[in-house]
Structures are given as structure tokens and as C-alpha cells.
Amino acid sequence: MTEIKLAEISTLPPGDLDKEPIEDATKKITKEIEDLQEIMQAQRKYSLLVVMQGMDASGKDSAVKKVFDEIGPAGIKVQAFKKPTEEEMSHDFLWRVHKHVPEKGMIQVFNRSHYEDVLIQRVHKWIDEKTVMKRFSHINNFERLLQDSNTVVIKFYLHISKDQQLIELNERISDPKKFYKHNENDFNERQHWDEYMSAYEDVFKNCGPEIPWHIIPSDRNWYKEYCMASAILEALRALPLEYPPKQG
Amino acid sequence: MTEIKLAEISTLPPGDLDKEPIEDATKKITKEIEDLQEIMQAQRKYSLLVVMQGMDASGKDSAVKKVFDEIGPAGIKVQAFKKPTEEEMSHDFLWRVHKHVPEKGMIQVFNRSHYEDVLIQRVHKWIDEKTVMKRFSHINNFERLLQDSNTVVIKFYLHISKDQQLIELNERISDPKKFYKHNENDFNERQHWDEYMSAYEDVFKNCGPEIPWHIIPSDRNWYKEYCMASAILEALRALPLEYPPKQG
Numbered sequence: 033m034t035e036i037k038l039a040e041i042s043t044l045p046p047g048d049l050d051k052e053p054i055e056d057a058t059k060k061i062t063k064e065i066e067d068l069q070e071i072m073q074a075q076r077k078y079s080l081l082v083v084m085q086g087m088d089a090s091g092k093d094s095a096v097k098k099v100f101d102e103i104g105p106a107g108i109k110v111q112a113f114k115k116p117t118e119e120e121m122s123h124d125f126l127w128r129v130h131k132h133v134p135e136k137g138m139i140q141v142f143n144r145s146h147y148e149d150v151l152i153q154r155v156h157k158w159i160d161e162k163t164v165m166k167r168f169s170h171i172n173n174f175e176r177l178l179q180d181s182n183t184v185v186i187k188f189y190l191h192i193s194k195d196q197q198l199i200e201l202n203e204r205i206s207d208p209k210k211f212y213k214h215n216e217n218d219f220n221e222r223q224h225w226d227e228y229m230s231a232y233e234d235v236f237k238n239c240g241p242e243i244p245w246h247i248i249p250s251d252r253n254w255y256k257e258y259c260m261a262s263a264i265l266e267a268l269r270a271l272p273l274e275y276p277p278k279q280g
Numbered sequence: 281m282t283e284i285k286l287a288e289i290s291t292l293p294p295g296d297l298d299k300e301p302i303e304d305a306t307k308k309i310t311k312e313i314e315d316l317q318e319i320m321q322a323q324r325k326y327s328l329l330v331v332m333q334g335m336d337a338s339g340k341d342s343a344v345k346k347v348f349d350e351i352g353p354a355g356i357k358v359q360a361f362k363k364p365t366e367e368e369m370s371h372d373f374l375w376r377v378h379k380h381v382p383e384k385g386m387i388q389v390f391n392r393s394h395y396e397d398v399l400i401q402r403v404h405k406w407i408d409e410k411t412v413m414k415r416f417s418h419i420n421n422f423e424r425l426l427q428d429s430n431t432v433v434i435k436f437y438l439h440i441s442k443d444q445q446l447i448e449l450n451e452r453i454s455d456p457k458k459f460y461k462h463n464e465n466d467f468n469e470r471q472h473w474d475e476y477m478s479a480y481e482d483v484f485k486n487c488g489p490e491i492p493w494h495i496i497p498s499d500r501n502w503y504k505e506y507c508m509a510s511a512i513l514e515a516l517r518a519l520p521l522e523y524p525p526k527q528g
Contacts (some may be wrong), residue, residue: 076370122324122383124429130378135370166428173421180414181372 036236038229041247043193045255054258058098061261066102068268071275072137073107078271079134079183082141082264085151086190087228088218089200090250092143095190098257099264103139112143125149125167126174133178146171147235155227168238175243185243186267188260189232190250194225284484286477289495291441293503302506306346309509314350316516319523320385321355326519327382327431330389330512333399334438335476336466337448338498340391343438346505347512351387360391373397373415374422381426394419395483403475416486423491433491434515436508437480438498442473 045054072078084092100108111132120128126146134140150167153159159167175185192200201222204214221228236245246263250256293302320326332340348356359380368376374394382388398415401407407415423433440448449470452462469476484493494511498504 119383122385123381124425124431126425127378127381130375133371133375135367137370163428170421170425170428173418173425177372177374177418177421180411180418183372 036233036240036245036247038191038233038247041191041249043191043196043249043251045249045252049255051252051254055254058254058258058261061258061265062099062102065100065261065265065268068265068271068273069103069107069139071273072139072268072271074137074275075273076137076276077182078273079136080139080264080267081134081178081183081185082139083145083147083185083187084141084143084190085145085147085188085232086250087192087197087225088215088221089197089204089213090190090192091200091253091256092190094253095250095256095260096141096143098253099261100139100141107137108139108141109134110141110143113145113148124170126170130174134183136182146174147239150235150239151228151231152221154231155224165238168235171239172242175239179243184267184271186263187243187245188263189236189245189247190256191247192250194222196251197222284481284488284493284495286439286481286495289439289497291439291444291497291499293497293500297503299500299502303502306502306506306509309506309513310347310350313348313509313513313516316513316519316521317351317355317387319521320387320516320519322385322523323521324385324524325430326521327384328387328512328515329382329426329431329433330387331393331395331433331435332389332391332438333393333395333436333480334498335440335445335473336463336469337445337452337461338438338440339448339501339504340438342501343498343504343508344389344391346501347509348387348389355385356387356389357382358389358391361393361396372418374418378422382431384430394422395487398483398487399476399479400469402479403472413486416483419487420490423487427491432515432519434511435491435493436511437484437493437495438504439495440498442470444499445470 072080084096086092096110109132113129116128129142129146132140132142149159150164150171154164178185201214201218204210236247246259248256248259320328332344334340344358357380361377364376377390377394380388380390397407398412398419402412426433449462449466452458484495494507496504496507
């Protein structure tokens with residue numbers, strides 16, 4: 033197992049790629065995703081859980097919008113996990129996410145996820161290191177449970193640079209259409225950048241090998257969307273999807 | 281680890297015990313359970329999950345009624361798990377139970393539980409043996425997750441004899457107050473008695489050592505209730521329960 037060092041992975045597209053052809057390719061891929069999703073939903077045997085993690089302003093919302101653009105709302109659900117409620121805090125950390133795993137035939141997107149419980153909570157030392165290690169193991173067990181129930185789990189880390197994050201956060205202040213996303217606290221969290229990077233690297237190492245993380249260069253939306261869509265298409269293609277046969 | 285052989289364990293109270301003094305003792309115990317539950321609820325740090333399994337007519341409902349008699353409804357919830365719904369079947373087998381685990385401060389009773397998925401489903405060969413083994417491991421992981429979140433899990437098997445079951449099932453037909461419980465299918469399930477016993481023994485062996493099963497002799501209600509109440513009291517006493525201190 034090679035350890036992932038985020039600093040060594042580019043947040044930009046390879047230099048020889050042009051935006052337009054890649055956008056065209058993404059469009060074709062999302063259409064094929066739609067086709068396969070329809071079969072998956074008719075078959076009601078498999079399901080897909082898409083876990084999305086990334087720093088503030090890494091573009092999780094916009095990626096969800098673009099990559100799953102073609103899929104009708106009856107085939108996909110998106111759940112954002114924010115600060116836990118009091119009721120959620122009164123249960124084990126997987127309680128609130130387990131509720132929202134996809135039923136057979138469906139795609140479920142987690143915008144942030146159970147991984148927050150080993151990221152923000154660890155960076156701010158709200159939990160001790162022993163708890164972090166236990167949670168890694170609980171997360172692996174949980175994802176294995178889903179896999180054993182024909183749920184494909186695909187995990188994305190949207191990899192942006194610290195400079196790009198600053199550009200995006202400032203745009204939220206200057207662009208009236210983005211201002212609703214502005215949160216002063218994001219600038220505080222930014223101070224912990226290096227600790228987050230190291231917490232993420234630890235996640236990749238401890239909750240990785242069996243269900244690997246896709247590290248998505250995310251400084252450019254068009255390349256981010258292409259990489260995500262490609263990975264999802266590949267995961268769906270690997271399933272023995274087929275329309276159920278005529279009965280009787 | 282010594283393997284449990286149900287045929288070697290009596291379903292009756294020890295011969296030297298009398299009903300009345302035991303009933304008095306049970307009453308005292310349930311009052312003490314109530315006292316400790318109140319502290320647990322005020323403290324909001326620990327919770328108790330009571331898993332009840334047993335053959336049809338082993339007296340699960342009546343036991344719940346008697347043992348938790350003193351506890352007010354705000355401190356305890358009972359969830360019966362019957363034939364899974366279509367929605368439940370479209371998820372992993374722990375999905376429907378995880379939803380109902382107790383929040384901090386509460387007692388949650390499972391009348392039947394996730395163990396049905398390695399009992400009835402196995403006896404009727406609805407799942408293969410490889411799946412059974414995987415489920416044992418998922419169950420252990422799940423209960424460990426709860427334990428790590430300060431939930432005490434206590435598991436009861438209500439042990440009745442095949443003869444006593446017949447008496448109880450027939451009483452459901454003859455007693456108008458019990459007729460609503462009559463289900464012709466219980467007599468069919470009874471044909472699989474030996475397979476159920478061996479499936480239970482396998483559960484005790486594979487989902488046992490860390491969180492042991494309490495095998496409760498259950499042919500007599502008064503002794504069954506006494507044994508259950510004693511085990512619950514012991515579990516609560518082992519917790520560092522205390523009222524939260526005055527603030528400021």
C-alpha cells in the first residue's frame with residue numbers, strides 16, 4: 033500500500049488537456065451514467081453510494097449538479113451532513129448516515145459524510161486519538177456491510193489548492209449569487225489547512241485499501257467533473273446490470 | 281469458550297425455589313431498576329439496549345411488561361421486529377435496527393432483533409451459509425459500535441421447552457384474551473424446533489463471547505422475570521451512573 037501525499041498530487045488538469053473536448057466527453061459520460069442508472073433502478077438489485085469529501089469551497093455542490101445532471105430525481109437522493117443535531121449527537125456517529133444509505137436501485141450522494149467524524153472532530157481535538165482509530169475500524173466495518181448488501185461505495189476527495197480555496201471563498205463575498213454560501217468561519221477553518229491535509233492522508237491510509245479513494249484534481253470544474261463522472265461510469269459498468277426478464 | 285448446549289439447560293426454576301418470595305424479590309429489583317434508569321436519563325451519558333429473542337410463545341411480551349413495569353414511558357421504548365417490509369428488505373439487514381438504537385439516557389427493548397436474520401432466514405435456507413457467517417461478523421461489529429458509544433447491550437434468550445410451547449400455543453386458541461396472538465403458522469415453525477435450537481447455539485457461539493447471552497429458563501413466568509430483572513439490574517449497577525452536578 034503506497035501512502036498518498038496530497039502535496040505531491042496536482043490540483044490542476046494535465047497541461048495538455050483542453051476544456052472544450054473534455055466538457056463534451058463529460059456530457060457523453062453523464063448520459064451513459066443515466067442509461068445505466070435506469071437499468072439499475074429497474075433491476076432493484078444493486079445501489080450506489082457516492083461519498084463526497086473536500087475542503088470548504090472545493091466545489092462539492094456544483095460537482096453533484098453537473099455529474100448527475102441527467103438522472104431524474106426519482107433515481108437519486110442527495111444528503112448533506114452538516115453540524116450534527118442534538119439527537120444525532122446522542123447516538124453513535126454512524127447512526128445518522130446509516131439511515132440514508134441507498135435502497136436497492138438507487139444512487140445516494142453524501143455531501144460530506146461519516147468521514148467528518150474523523151476529520152473536523154480530530155483536527156479540533158474534540159475526540160482523542162484512540163477514538164479516531166476505533167472510528168476508522170467502525171467505518172471500514174460499516175462500508176463492508178454495505179458492500180455485502182450489493183451497495184457499491186465510491187469515495188471522492190475533491191483536491192483543491194489552498195490558493196484556489198482563497199479565490200473561491202472571496203468570490204462568495206463579491207458575487208451576489210454566491211454570497212449565501214459565505215461563512216466567516218470557513219476562514220478560521222482555513223488556518224488548520226495542514227492539519228486537515230494530514231487528517232485526510234490518514235483517512236486514505238486507514239479507510240482506503242478495500243474501497244479506495246479517488247483523489248480528484250479540483251481547481252478546475254471541468255476537469256473535476258470529468259474525473260468524477262469517469263469513475264462513476266466505471267463503477268456502474270463493472271456491475272452485472274440488466275433489465276429484469278419478462279415474467280411468466 | 282464453552283459451547284452452550286440448550287438441551288442441557290433446564291427451562292424450569294431450580295426445585296428449591298418458591299414462587300412468592302421470588303416475586304417479591306423481582307418487585308424490589310424492578311424498583312431499583314427504575315431508580316437507576318432515572319439517573320441514567322438525567323445524566324444522558326449511557327444507554328441500554330435489551331435484545332430479546334426466543335421461540336414463539338416464550339413470553340417475550342409479558343416479560344417486557346413485568347420487568348420494566350416501573351419505568352415511565354419517557355424513559356423506555358420497545359420496538360418489535362416482525363417480517364421485514366419491502367423498504368427494509370431493500371437495505372442491508374442492520375438498517376432497520378440501527379434506526380432504533382437508544383439515544384443516550386434511554387432504555388430500548390428489541391422484541392426480536394437483527395438476530396432473526398441469522399435464525400429464521402437460516403432455518404428456512406433463505407440465505408446461504410456464507411452469508412450467515414458474514415452476518416455474524418457484521419452483528420459483532422455493530423454491537424461493538426454501540427458499546428463504543430456508551431450503549432450497554434444485554435441479550436436474552438428466553439428458553440422454553442417444546443412441551444411448554446405447545447401448552448402456550450394451545451392456550452392462545454382457548455383463551456379469548458390470548459386469541460389475538462394465535463397464528464396458525466407458529467405450529468408450522470414448531471416443526472423446525474431442532475434446527476432453531478442449533479441455529480441459536482450457533483448464534484451464542486459466534487455472537488457471544490464479547491457480549492454474552494443470558495439464557496433465561498422461561499417455562500415459569502415468575503422465574504423468567506426474576507432472572508431478566510436481575511441481569512438488567514446488574515448491568516445498570518456496573519455503570520458509573522450519577523446525577524449531573526449543579527452548574528455554575
